[in-house]
Amino acid sequence: MTDYQNHTILLVDDEQGVLNSLKRLLRPLKCNVLTSSSPIEALTLLDQHPVDIVISDMRMPEMSGEAFLERAAEKHPNTERIVISGYADAQATIEAINRGKVSRFLLKPWEDEDVLKVVRKGFELSALKHENARLQKQTQEKNSELKDLNSKLQELNQSLDAKVQQRTEQLKKANDSIKTNYRAVVRMFSTLTARRLGIKVSKENQKLNSILLAVANRCNLDGQDIKQLYYAWQLRQLGKLSFNDNLLNEPFLKLDPDQQREFQVHPILSQAACLMVKPLYPAGQIILQHKEYLDGSGYPKGLKKDEILPRARILCVVNDYVELISGLYDERQFSTSEAINYMQTTAPERYDQNIVSTLQDTVELLSKDGETLKDTHLTSDQLRKGMKLSRDLISDDGILLLSADQILDETSIERIREMEFNLEESFKIYISQ
Secondary structure, eight states, rough: OOOOOOOOEEEEOOOHHHHHHHHHGGGGGGGGEEEEEEEEHHHHHHHHHHOOOEOOOOSSSSOHHHHHHHHHHHHOSSSSEEEEESOOOOHHHHHHHHOOOOOOEESSOOOHHHHHHHHHHHHHHHHHHHHHHHHHHHHHHHHHHHHHHHHHHHHHHHHHHHHHHHHTTTHTTHHHHHHHOOHHHHHHHHHHHHHTTOOOOOHHHHHHHHHHHHHHHHTTTOOHHHHHHHHHHHTTTTGGGSOOOHHHHOOGGGGGGGHHHTTTTHHHHHHHHHHTTTGGHHHHHHHTTTOOOTTTSSSSSSOOOOOOSSHHHHHHHHHHHHHHHSSSSSSOOOOHHHHHHHIIIIGGGHHHHHHHHHHHHHHHHHHTTTSSSSSEEOGGGOOTTOOOBBEEEEEOOOOOOOOOOOOOOHHHHHHHHHHHOOOOOOOEEEEEE
């Protein structure tokens, strides 16, 4: 038998024997039973206790059943109201239904099973009402949270607009050309973003563009898809234009939790900027998802697996590869082999491993022709004669010690070790493979 110990019923009858009989009848349901021989006292009980069902007699000296139930309905509309009477009075029944909003009418003497069936249905209906109220409240809370989030996003978009206008007055002069030549707009925004982030135009940056296009081709994207992916690659950091220097000058892992949450809004801001130019809508959608990870740990929405666009997965892999080798994610720069190893073994659940393998093959192929960087990170103890520096060797104070592409001999290796000892540092040494 179903247990109703979380439900309460109030029995109202001026005959104590009727109350005792009903109370015994309801005992197997294990519900909470309140009794009263006075309708006035029963109204007080309703104010003091949450009650699911009221069963009331019709003929009582202090107050009629229909009058009592009418007052109960006014103050406690969610309570189920049932009449039980020894008088088969049709007019009284109609009045009780109309005035007291009664759901059921039982006659004395009653059939025990009929009473139990009515009470069970009343408890089930009450439970449904409570669940409905809970769900409505939860929906209201979620709607309120969504409203607050939309308000914050609007504030962020307004802030982005103001700061971009302050720092790039020339954008106002380019409004007319945006409509006719969005390719020029992409180049312009990409250049502005690079300057704001302190990225210098270099041969290596051009090689990174080649990696993206090569990976896209090997993933069998068609011309239009590759075009929008390339635009997304160029504009992916546009949302960072409004960030302060503290967010831009530190690797992601060195930011505190509040700063990381602020930083993680940049895909939304970048997409918002792309919405200004209709042909860039698809690129904006790719940008919005390019920091989402397959396991749902990414941002800004925590999407998973098939929820993420295939082109966004490609941009995610190539972008994170660049962030790892450039020192934008961790405090130190990863070598190219360390970056790929990170995506394959340290965080494989984040990335589409078919794309990671394609990236690995692409880097291997392009490096043979000198079209991209492929290196490994070594300590000074691991250096050998004939090795070639793939990146500038720079001290912690920013002093250039040796230039990239220098071939090491025994003298230069010894010099590196001596400088490490004298400066009390462990140099970040990258060797071409």
